[in-house]
Amino acid sequence: MADLNKLLQIKGVFAAGTFDDAGNLTGYAGDISEDHAAMAASMSAANMHMARMQCDGFTAMSGEGGWTPATGFALSGPGFSVCVMGNTGVFARNGEASFNEVFKALQN
Template identity: 45%
Template sequence: MPTLSRYDELLALPGATAAGEFSDTGRLLGYQGNISEQAAEIAAMMCAANRLMGNMQAKGWSAYTGQGGFYPVLGFAVSGGRYTACIMGRYGVFLETEKADFDRTFATLSRYL
């Protein structure tokens, strides 16, 4: 489990409401923020599933078009309007979309790869 300082760093990002870590199988490894444990567990599964789906799509796109550079997926964002989840590697942070600084968020997350 990571030190709390990683979660604190992620929660200090503009608009951040929750941050966590998940396994490749979607198991919640830890979290901090304004989210219930049950919601964090579901978020962990969502993050792992979306990363897996993104890799499948990126690999298929690369094979179909002959263009590389999309696989493997290192990070992604899912936005539902008011909130956005930004994921890179095994870490993710939930942000209020209007307050988010996506460049800063992904720069921070990229240090945990």
């Protein structure tokens, strides 16, 4: 189980959560309501399913390994990003967060 409070200590991260493969919220912490965390859990699970499908397609089209298994994704807007590895994700402020640090922490 991810240590959500440890993820919140990363500069720029303001919310963290966990979810199951069906998109149900299993835990959350930080500056986010339970309703928003549940919506993020559903979105994150759906995006993980799409990432797996896309990586399978990239592997089939390119004939190259290294795409699968899909382990995570990131989605960025002008000010904020969501970064997900497995069934754990964080919301971060783009101008503050080191995404190398975020993904390293999510892998542990």
